[in-house]
Amino acid sequence: MALIKSISGIRGTIGGRSGDGLTPLDVVKFSAAFGHWLRQRNPDRPTVVIGRDARLSGEMVSRLVVGTLQGLGLNVIDLGLSTTPTVELAVTGENAAGGIILTASHNPIQWNALKLLNEAGEFISAADGAEVLAIAEAESVDFADVRKLGQYRTDTTWLAKHIELILALPLVDRDAIAKRNFRIIVDAVNSTGGLAVPMLLEALGVEQITRLHCEPTGQFAHNPEPLPENLRDIIKEMEKGSADLGIVVDPDVDRLALISEDGTPFGEEYTLVAVADYVLRSGTVGNTVSNLSSTIALREVTQRYGGQHFASAVGEVNVVEMMKAQQAVIGGEGNGGIIYPDLHFGRDALVGIALFLSYLAQTGKSASMLRRTYPNYYISKNKIELTANINVDEVLDRIQARYARNPINTIDGVKIEFDKEWVHLRKSNTEPIIRIYSESDTQATADHLASKIISDIREVISEKR
Numbered sequence: 001m002a003l004i005k006s007i008s009g010i011r012g013t014i015g016g017r018s019g020d021g022l023t024p025l026d027v028v029k030f031s032a033a034f035g036h037w038l039r040q041r042n043p044d045r046p047t048v049v050i051g052r053d054a055r056l057s058g059e060m061v062s063r064l065v066v067g068t069l070q071g072l073g074l075n076v077i078d079l080g081l082s083t084t085p086t087v088e089l090a091v092t093g094e095n096a097a098g099g100i101i102l103t104a105s106h107n108p109i110q111w112n113a114l115k116l117l118n119e120a121g122e123f124i125s126a127a128d129g130a131e132v133l134a135i136a137e138a139e140s141v142d143f144a145d146v147r148k149l150g151q152y153r154t155d156t157t158w159l160a161k162h163i164e165l166i167l168a169l170p171l172v173d174r175d176a177i178a179k180r181n182f183r184i185i186v187d188a189v190n191s192t193g194g195l196a197v198p199m200l201l202e203a204l205g206v207e208q209i210t211r212l213h214c215e216p217t218g219q220f221a222h223n224p225e226p227l228p229e230n231l232r233d234i235i236k237e238m239e240k241g242s243a244d245l246g247i248v249v250d251p252d253v254d255r256l257a258l259i260s261e262d263g264t265p266f267g268e269e270y271t272l273v274a275v276a277d278y279v280l281r282s283g284t285v286g287n288t289v290s291n292l293s294s295t296i297a298l299r300e301v302t303q304r305y306g307g308q309h310f311a312s313a314v315g316e317v318n319v320v321e322m323m324k325a326q327q328a329v330i331g332g333e334g335n336g337g338i339i340y341p342d343l344h345f346g347r348d349a350l351v352g353i354a355l356f357l358s359y360l361a362q363t364g365k366s367a368s369m370l371r372r373t374y375p376n377y378y379i380s381k382n383k384i385e386l387t388a389n390i391n392v393d394e395v396l397d398r399i400q401a402r403y404a405r406n407p408i409n410t411i412d413g414v415k416i417e418f419d420k421e422w423v424h425l426r427k428s429n430t431e432p433i434i435r436i437y438s439e440s441d442t443q444a445t446a447d448h449l450a451s452k453i454i455s456d457i458r459e460v461i462s463e464k465r
Contacts, residue, residue, distance in 0.1 A: 189220050
């Protein structure tokens, strides 16, 4: 697998020949470029925060990053095994110039990545990312004199600080959670969520915690993407009826999936819907944001409380940008990513857990009862592979013209709305692929809508030939 360069960092598979993945040479090259960019951007802030998930290559990659940053004259604060949102909070807490998170998120065990943060603890923008990539390609980096090498220290206190900040939020009701005496099973796919989630639950007063795949060995017990087909172990445990809630996080703890007490997946699209419902019903009147490929159930919940829902381009950077522009009180992505600006502008499974449990505790409902209060929508996720000589932009333009009478959003590909149904077409940045997501109130209708659009695309290609 070739190295993949995105606006917020680089990622690839570990091992193999140079150019085939994320090699040690790549790690040094891009760490140096990012460090150089940070020095130019914030010359008075000589500190960088780093942290990693538990994947097997993490310690090796961490050593390379640390040495490179020190060689640039930058001081490094190493959080060690941590979470993505924890590193984000530590950047601002330490008044650092930026941060690097060593994680490939939900990608399999052979992957790793450098995720790059600015001084606000947020993923760098597309423009900033382009500058870093240009520096890397030019290899125009100046290293420090031997007498001015950066310092290095570890700090393992930030996870506890993160949890303290969550407990201090007005909408986190620790007393109510403790009184409910929840029985909770946690699946952390043998990464850092195995440290963070139980620590949070204990701080919230939860005493009955069953740990499943919570040893941070990096030996992922299953595919780390928290989708129902990968969660058979925890679903089987929940079906025994001995727990009130199942909590699943991905390796870097920015995505949250929930399992109801009967073993039914709550639905990662509905993680954000439920938490937004709680925030809005608590008297926080305001707007919400999710990306174009997320469920319209969030829009319905938002409108119920008098707010407006806005859809951004796909990607956390884009969601955050629109949240700031629209003064959203909560937002995120339909993959279980909760962004709660009262804490910080980053996807954070830990704050999502605290807010969701507060909602359950205050209402006295079970997770399945709460899920039934929301409209049922189903998303069909598909893709169509094209030959390299096909102009994907032209294909999308032709599809847009075919549906010109429908409401269409083109900020990220083409999204076509049909009353309470929609289809979203986006081209891949790395492959000749069009991703096709559709949503309706039945799975069959969502699948049919996707099939219809795929048929339209094939017709357009045929006409072109």
